Amino acid sequence: MKRRTFLISSLSGLSLLALSGCAPPKPAPTGTPTPTATPAPSLVPQPQDMLRSSWSDDPFARGSYSFAAVSSTPQQREDLAEPILDRLFLAGEALSDTAPGTVQGARGSGQRAARDLTSVAEPGERVAVIGAGAAGIAAARLLSDAGFTVLVIEARDRLGGRIHTVNSDSWPMPVELGPSFIVASNANSLDEELTGLEVSHAPFAPTPEARTPDGTVTPVSPVGADTVTAALAWAAEQAQDTSLAKALVATGSTTLSMTDGEAGVSDADWLDYQLATSTTLESGAPADEMSGWYAPAPATTAMDDIRIVLGGYGTLVDDDAADLDVLLSSVVTRVGYTDTSVSLRLGTGESLTVDRAIVTVPLGVLKSDVIEFNPPLPFAHRGAIAALGMGTLDKIWLRFEEPFWDTDAAVWTTVGDDTLDFRVWVNMMPITNEPILVGFVSGKQALGLAKSDDTEFTDAALRSLEPFAIVATATPAP
Template sequence: MSFTRRTFLIGAGSGVSLLVLTACTIDPKPDPSPTPTRTTTGLVPAPAAMERSAWGDDTLARGSVSYMAVGSTMEHREALGSALIDRVFFAGEATSTTNPGTVLGAQLTGNRAADEVTAASDPSERIAIIGAGAAGAEAARVLALRGFDVVVIEARKRVGGRVATVVATDWPFPVELGAWRLSPVTDGDVIAALEQLDVSTVSLDGAAQVFRSPTGETDSDPVSSTAMSTALQWAQGQQRDQSLDDSLDQSGALQTASEYSSGEVLGDELLLQHLASLATIYGADGSELSSWFTVDDTQPSTLVTGGMTRVVAESLEGVETFLSTTVVGVSYNERRVSLRLGTGESLSVDRAIVTVPLGVLQHDGIDFDPLLPFSHRTAIASLGMGTVDAVWLRFDEPFWTTDAVIWNLVGTDDLVTTWFNLEPLTGEPVLVGLVGGDDATRFELLNDDELTAALRETLAPFAS
């Protein structure tokens, strides 16, 4: 079962809600009322500047973050990170069993791979690192400090990988199109490193949020967290893993949520928007996410506004790095590793660390000879690779009438329903929209003019 804003399916599951939603401060669901006419886009000016990502369409990423698909396990992540005859090593957030999907998780796996290389070799050896993202940069930093001859090979024209900072004169601060939302629980060390580099961040602690629908508005969602807790708790008692959507349905949480509202905002609409926000974390919809491994955490506490890429670039300082150089093949034996480059040339090294995103491996972006072991291939096929896209809009002056920092659009067919209003935090009229899962795929199909028109309509309710 898959839930969408266009068709909200109330399944016939026989499960009973484990947690009672009536304990929330919510009102009975009101009688349906006609949907008011949408505010015209004339109230929303064309943005003065726009930047957008397209991670799903990026052949060097094929997505933005790994996630636990139904049936996948942490053993798959561990298997993906295991070395090949102590010659080829793997790192990256997809190989993390403690902090998957995070910058810190990527860095920790880079450190782990560096330790594995150190244990298997001596500093006279030449080590190639494929990828200059957070994992590759950390591995390079550690090995260089230990005296190894290190070379980093990066297919992009820049370092950072899925940490992507855009610096332009028509923006008041760097634009982050990749990782930029951090939590002290999962990214504490990254936040500390940013502080040491004097990279500015803004805190969302206590930030106001708003949920706005065609029928009303509320500043809280008392329904979704309880529904999610019910579903995830119910799933833990099942014999087999299943999707988050199925657990919401079969646990009874979905039907219970549909019977309540917060003011004039309907409970089922709030839950759908909660799932849309969750998709901007995992990059996947509830129909794809594992109920056993999904954590219901949609609100970061810190946003980076001073250049996230600096935390990667700092680690590569002084390390030989080749940009715009693609590795398309890795051949290995008990003596050497040969890297086949996109130019047709080859590079021979003693050992190599592969840090390319899971999506690249899933699309056979690198040809391994001999073929990867079955355990690696199983892991690559079992884990999910999701897409989270961002769109940054700068206006000459605010057109909106709310001081809320976090905006949630509910009960609409709009693609981008999760927004951050940076004006109260930075003083600049900048809005950042996030979209994940299937909506991100549709988002990427729109050209800039089509997207601008769609977003002006999306944002129109905040101008009224």
């Protein structure tokens, strides 16, 4: 039995739970037990190699990127960016008012914090930058070029933060476990910078090929996107913010037809499809946590405005970090500040004092309170940290010996079975001529898989790929 939508699934789940709790135990069978049937072999072969991310389980990330949670506002991103006593500054993608959740948003926020600092400081002052991700390195680069003495302190043993490029001899290309794309490339210079660094990238058209569980290719219905659009329009007219889930209920999503239409897909299935393959993917959060006022609207990015990075996103950070003083594998546990200096305590027990500091750790780390601020951050900053959400999106990269699929589509999606964890796949074959697939899992599904071992994670991915496997035609017996 397949579940139709996240709303109907929730109600059905409660009913099934109640029934299972009240049902009497079934009598044990007597006589000769029936042999257990051997499961049919999977149509998807085992991969030659696998790499995965688990950002929510990463203590130095605690999520993938920020999102607009219910009752949060864009102003709170601005509040977080306000300097504190002109000594302490915060930066990161969560503080970007124009491009949150993106590399360009993180870098822009870091540069903004550095400019705010330079406007109140004297060249030569000693500045600590906490975090060597896109925001931290961008801030440190600008400050160093402006004549400040900069020390970057990074908890990981590598640069990049949530930009995580893996170079391995067993892979024919760099593997991106963090961001892979340049979004809105017409509005920023990331593609030009990567070209200057001789990092290859290519246009990417995210037009999906949608398949049902039995592998039938079906045109994408506008029902799901139209339903979400109507819910967001309703939410925008309300006096108070509400979740996207409640907005969907209010606009009649629970009355969508569950009757199978073309290819056995119902209107309710198409709503689930929109949420799983687009809306939740963009925010990394389920609909019951997303703001109805600020949740991403369907199809807001132009099809010709996306590029995929093929030659190593991490090169961007490595180049900016050239000749910077970076202290790796050093966790900052306490940040003390006054109107004259900033003191830092490391996990090793060591302490140092600087004139000013920029904190660029992810929102998920700030929400976890693992860094002690003394005195506590101002109320507006703490309120913003509590209100904004941290979403999760994880990836799995699979390299096969040869393609087991027969489609040249670059993006694969599934509709009609929301028990599959990986609902979106990128086929690297037409882009790189390599039999590599990249799967995406987000929201509650990502959180559910985060602590699973590599075998469980891979098995979930392979099951999600079955609609795209070539079904061999059986040869009749002579």
